[in-house]
Amino acid sequence: MVSAHMDEIGLMITHIDKRGFLRFIGVGSWNERILPGQRVIVCAGDVKVRGVIGAKPPHLMTPEEKKQVLEIKKLFIDIGATSYDEVKELGINVGSIAVLDREVVRLGGTDKVTGKAFDDRVGVASLIFALKLLNNVKHEAEVYSVFTVQEEIGLKGATVSAFAVKPDVGIAVDVTTANDIPEVDEKDWITVLGKGPAIKVMDKGNISHPKLRELLIKIAEEEKIPYQLEVLPGGATDAAAIMVSREGVPVATISIPCRYIHSPIEVLDIKDAVYASKLLASFIRKISRDDIRKLSTLL
Ligand SMILES: [Zn+2]
Numbered sequence: 001m002v003s004a005h006m007d008e009i010g011l012m013i014t015h016i017d018k019r020g021f022l023r024f025i026g027v028g029s030w031n032e033r034i035l036p037g038q039r040v041i042v043c044a045g046d047v048k049v050r051g052v053i054g055a056k057p058p059h060l061m062t063p064e065e066k067k068q069v070l071e072i073k074k075l076f077i078d079i080g081a082t083s084y085d086e087v088k089e090l091g092i093n094v095g096s097i098a099v100l101d102r103e104v105v106r107l108g109g110t111d112k113v114t115g116k117a118f119d120d121r122v123g124v125a126s127l128i129f130a131l132k133l134l135n136n137v138k139h140e141a142e143v144y145s146v147f148t149v150q151e152e153i154g155l156k157g158a159t160v161s162a163f164a165v166k167p168d169v170g171i172a173v174d175v176t177t178a179n180d181i182p183e184v185d186e187k188d189w190i191t192v193l194g195k196g197p198a199i200k201v202m203d204k205g206n207i208s209h210p211k212l213r214e215l216l217i218k219i220a221e222e223e224k225i226p227y228q229l230e231v232l233p234g235g236a237t238d239a240a241a242i243m244v245s246r247e248g249v250p251v252a253t254i255s256i257p258c259r260y261i262h263s264p265i266e267v268l269d270i271k272d273a274v275y276a277s278k279l280l281a282s283f284i285r286k287i288s289r290d291d292i293r294k295l296s297t298l299l
Contacts, residue, residue, distance in 0.1 A: 013098065
């Protein structure tokens, strides 16, 4: 089973006031600091409405308030409406979803791009590209590609799909932190952009199966695919859920380094994503039934 999650962190409308302003909560984990000043799209079925996240202006704040981070409950979405009824007529209601309004653009003339929700749309794209690379290629493994949902609120899609698929081996494709930026000590970088995908050793969700991890490393070296090793103190991927399904499954994660995860300006290097696809495709092409049997009995 290879898995990448389709969902992104978002916002959910909790209240519409009589002047048409919307209150919301976060769906998934947000850094509240980055929300004020963002443009959003409020989704009501097929209707998509633009809005902005507003907050009390700084010159009206007390010195004490200015020092504090604005909590989500102090923020609101302004869609330009003037009444509760106007909002309801658009089809927006309590429970409507909003997402950041942000396009993907290239940074300068580089292979780096910026946008929102690379977590984990880049994993989805890399998995699809890996499948394309495997078109007409013979392999022994029977592959189930799963594009999961509700990863950001606790790996729900991977949990139930792993139960249904009953995989012998699980691989998640997701982003990981690249802290290779100013103000962060080199020992805390986790990964670096442009140095290839990371083969995860451990994160907060699980420890990758050592033999599976070694197999990925061996294949990366054979195929001359650059890679990094990743130990991430926080975060988890679909692999954590697949691992504990039924009697347990050997799992690993192929990570794509990404700066500023869970923000509207995530940054990644396209080369890392392409190499992640190549690593996954090579793994699927090379893993034998015998390898799979050995991995399963080593649990
Ligand atoms: Zn995420």
